[in-house]
Amino acid sequence: MAVSFDPAGYEQQLAAKRERLTELLAPFSAPEPAVFASPREHFRLRAEFRLWYQDGQPHYAMFEPGNNRQPILIEQLPIASRRINELMMPLLEACKADPELGRKLFQVEFLTTLSGEALVTLCYHRPIDEQWDQAARKLAEQLNILLIGRSRGRRRVLERDHVLEELQVDGRTWRYQQVEGGFTQPNGLVNQHMLSWALEAAGHNTDDLLELYCGNGNFTLPLSTRFRRVLATELSKSSVRSALENIADNQVENVTLVRLASEEVTQALTGVREFRRLQGIDLSGYRFGTVFVDPPRAGLDPGTLELVKGYNRILYISCNPETLAANIAELQASHRITRCALFDQFPYTHHMEAGVLLERRT
Template sequence: MAIHRVNTGDYENQLRQKAERLREAYSGYTDLEPEVFPSPPIHYRLRAEFKIWQEGGRAHYAMYRQGEYKKPFVIEEFTVGSELINNLMPRLLTAVNDSEVLRKRLFSAEFLTTLSGDALITLIYHKKLDDAWVAEARALQEKLGYPVLGRSRRQKLVLERDYVTEALKIGNKTYHYKQVEGSFTQPNGEICRAMIQWAKDACGDSGGDLLELYCGNGNFTIPLAEHFNKVLATEISKVSVNAAQENIRMNGVSNLNIVRLSSEEFTQAIDRVRPFRRLRDIDLDSYDFSTVLVDPPRAGLDAETCAMVARFPRILYISCNPHTQLDNLKALSKTHRIERFALFDQFPYTEHTETGLLLVRK
C-alpha cells in the first residue's frame, strides 16, 4: 500500500502544451487558434469516487492505477476535489471508522457536490443494508449536514433525497438544475459554466429553431432556449429526461420539448424511416431548424447521425473525445467550415481534452 498525493504541477505549461497538440491535430480543418478555457488549478472537481481500502479494522480512501487493482494508493488529500468534498472527506471517514455498522463491508464512497454548496454522499456495500444501517446513516446525515444514500446489490436506500441542486450564473442570469445521483453531470463546474457561455455566444445570432441531441438533464438546452423560437431536444436516459423536465419547469422555459429517443432513433424519425409513439405529440414539420447541438459520448456520432446533422446550416459540436470528433469532421468538413474552435480543460493534469466547434455551412 502506497500513499498517493495529487500533484497539481505546472498548470499553465501543461495547458499550453495541450492547446498546441489540439491546434496541430485540427490543422487540416482550420487555421484558427483554439479559444482556451482554463480550469481552476485546484478544487475543480465537483464529484469524486473512492474505493475504500480496509486494513487493520480501519477504512481508508484509495484509488488504483489501471491494471494494478491489488495495489491501492491511499488518498490523504484530494486537492483537485471541490472544497466541500475536501471538507466532507475526513469527517465521513472518522464517522465510518467509529461505526462498525457503517464500516463493515463498505467498498466505495462517492461525493456529488455543486458550485452552489449542495452535496450528496453515496456509500456502496458488499452486504445487505438493514435497519441498523439506516439508523446509523441517519445519524451520519445529522452529523454531516448533507444527505446520505446507501447502495448494495439490488438495493438503493434513499434516506432523504438522491439528487443535488445546482445554481449556475451565466452572464446576468442564474439557471437552476436538479442533478440526480448516478446520472451524468459535468464534473468541473467552472468549465461547465464556460462551455454554456461559449455555446450561448456561438448561438447568439442563429434565429430559427434548435435541435439538440444527447441533452442530458438540460444543461445546455435550458440556457440556449432563449436564443431560438423553439427547441426540440432528445436524450435516451429516462432518469436524465425526468430531471430535464423538472429543470424546464424550475427555470420557467416554455419553448422547449424533450423526447426520450436515441440519436439513431431520432435520425430514423426525421427521415420518416419509422414512426415513434414518443413523438406522437411532436409535429416535426412545424420546426424550422437552423442549428443542431450535439454533445455525444466518447464514441462520437454514428454515420447515420453524422449524415443527418450535416443537413443543418449550423452545427454546434461539443466533444469529450477529439479523436472521434476528428473522424466525424472527415464527413462534416465536406459541407461545413469551422467558424469557432474551443478547448475546455475539463480535466487538468491529464491528457483528456474537451473541444467545442461551431460549424457553418459553406
C-alpha cells in the same frame, strides 16, 4: 484512478493540449481556439473512493490503471472540491466509530455542487435496513449532507437522491437537478465557461434548434434563450426525468423533450419511421437552422453525420478531439469551422473537451 497533481506544470500541460487540438483541426483551416483554463485545484465536484483495510482500519484508496493490488492511501484529494476534502476524514471517522455505518463498507462516492450541496453514497457488501437508516440520519445531520446507502439490490435514500446545482450563465442563474449515479459535468467552473461559449457561438436566432444527446438539459436550458423553439432528444430514462424536472424548475416553455436515440431521431426526421413517442409533435412545424450535438467518445455515427449535414450550423461539443476531427473530415465539404474552443475539464490528464461551430459553405 490516481491522477498526477502538478500545479506548477499546469500552464505547460494546458499549452500542450492547445497545441494538440490546433494540430488536429489544422487540416480544416480552423481559427485559433479560445482556451478556457481550469482552477489548478479543488475543481472536481465528484469523487469515488474504494476503502482499503489495514489492521482492520479503513482508508480511502485509489489505484493506478490496471493495478488493483497496490493502493494509494489518501486522506485528502487536492483535485476534489473543498467540500469533498472537508467531508472525507470526518465521514470516515464516523463510520469507524459506528459498526452500523462501517461494517463491510467498501466504497464511498461524493457528489458536490458549486451551490454548496453534498450527497454521499455509502456502498456495502451486506444488506442494510432500518437500523442503518437510524445511524445514517444522525451522520447526515452531523455533517449537513444528503446520504444514500447501497447494497446488492437495495438502495436506501434518506431525503432525496439528487443535489441541486446552480450555474451562472450570461447573467442568469440556472438550477439543475443532478441525480446520484447520473452523468454530470465534473468541473463546474469550466462547465460554466462551456455554456457561455455555446451561447455566444449560437448567437440570437429566430428559427429553431435541434439538440441531440441533451442529458439532463445542461446546454438545453441556456440555449433555449437563443432560439424560437428547441427540440431536445436523449435516450437515458434517468437523464430524461432530470431534464424534464430542470425544464419545469427553470420555467422554460419553448423546449420539447423526446426520449429517442440519435439514430431514431434521424429515422423520424427523414420520414423512415414513425414513433409513438413523437405523437402530438408536429415535426414539420419546426424550422431548424442549427443542430447542437454533444456525443459520447465515439463521436457521431454515420447516420447522424448525414443528418447534421442538412443544417446550416452545427454546434459540436466533443469529449474526444480525435473523433471530432474524424467527424469534421466528413463534414468539411459542406461546412467550415468558424469558431473553436478548448475546455480543460480534466487537468493533469490527457483528456480535454473541445467545441466547434461549423457553418454551411456558401
